[in-house]
Amino acid sequence: MTDQRISHRRLLGLSGALGASAFLPACTGGGQSSEASQAATAAASGSPSGAVTWWDQYRPLTKLFTNDVFAGYMQQHTGVKVTRREMPAPDLAQALQIGRRSKQLPDVHSIAGLEAAPAALVSEGWFSPIGDLVDVENSPVGPYLYDGIHRFDGKVYTFPVFTGRWHDAIPWTNTASLKSAGVDPATSPATWDEFRATARTLTDKTPDDVFGLVVPGKEAPYLDALVNRLAMTAGASGGVDWKTGEYAYGSQPYLDAFEYLLSLKADKVIHPASPSMGPRDARARWAAGQAVVYMWGPWFIGGLNVEEPEAVQRGVGVWHVPTPEATRNLVYSSPASGPFWVSSASKNPATAADLMLKLATEDVQSKLASTMDVPPVLLDQVKGSKAHPTYQQNVAFMEQDVRIAPVPEVGTPGVAKVLATMRDIHPNVGEIAQSVLSGSDVDYKSALSNYAGKVTAERDRALKVASKGGAEVDVKAWVFGNWDPKQDYTQKSYDGR
Structure with missing residues (x-):
């Protein structure tokens, strides 16, 4: 997806699953003749039946999927057998590629690690449309469907399970340390200066081995996300200026974000x-x-609750993301994509789609909130869920602080071919920040300007390639003249460009 931050699961590198070659023989997907027979029986009777295999990388959701969603579905439909395999994203991508070649794809899978836009995978025939199998349009998630993300050529292939209204620069706090330093956990430092002053207070008034904040720099994607979010709070719309279609990495908000990080380092x-x-x-x-x-x-x-629960018991708080001035700017995220897809190789697509749609029910969405991962697409289910009060407070903050941004490929399908053709440019924003914060003598102003120029040139090259290949697309696809920074850019907004 255009200019979205890298998935946090790719940052985490979740482990604990078998390699691709180890589980392929045990997970044959929908390729067995017995499943074809079961699917035919189900179609004749109108009742879900048969085997459904499901692959994903959502380790934190294992209990929810296994004990609630799948077990409940099998109890309701005794003729259905669901088998799930969870694995790290890189292993999942490898397994899917091998499975596609050997005709052993599962019935339902995520696309983590495939490094391809959903539109490209749709065009290559990876998936079956589900809109004629289940009524997604009139389900609770129907209002959140977008062309080019969930719907392709008028057919619904997937739907959002998680919300797009989130960001990855949320200040999570140790409330016990805040109180010991005389800082009110319930009062968010509103501005960058206030946040900086608070960080100094926390460093000064806690033991010598305790610091105001931690900014992990080993993995450039984390810093890339952080810089982009800080630049948004300084007035940027993101990596692209939606009013002009130009890449904004060399603009003042990005320079301000770097300067601010360096000021924290200097302190x-x-x-x-x-x-x-x-x-x-x-x-x-x-x-x-x-x-x-x-x-x-x-x-x-949610991660703390699983792996360091004592930290949650000690006290965890949350603040609004600070902005440079008291008059707050917003941060922007793209609409949530569809995490799960029905394989075109499935011999039981109707049951697979019906099982998938259970993730859109209010009951499951409420339980999803209780896992405290990325919030569910139905945000109203967070309140009243079993999620920690701090998680619920954070979701309320994000509803105030985040707006849904334009997505070029929604308005112009040919953009997907351009993005698929574009090559990565290095050093990127995260890599530049990595060098600066590690102490390297880097002229970040020139580096950011050069990066913006190189990305622009690469997009121009990719546009020519895509156009020669028959795609109807030009640089105007990145221009959204009716974009209002204070409002969500909805599906209807694209009609008014």
């Missing part, structure tokens, strides 16, 4: 081992009390 409020930490390392250090504030995504408290 010596960032944990000194940060450059050698990955995001999960930083969470462990935070949980051990070595840092008071950690800016990360909504899944932070």
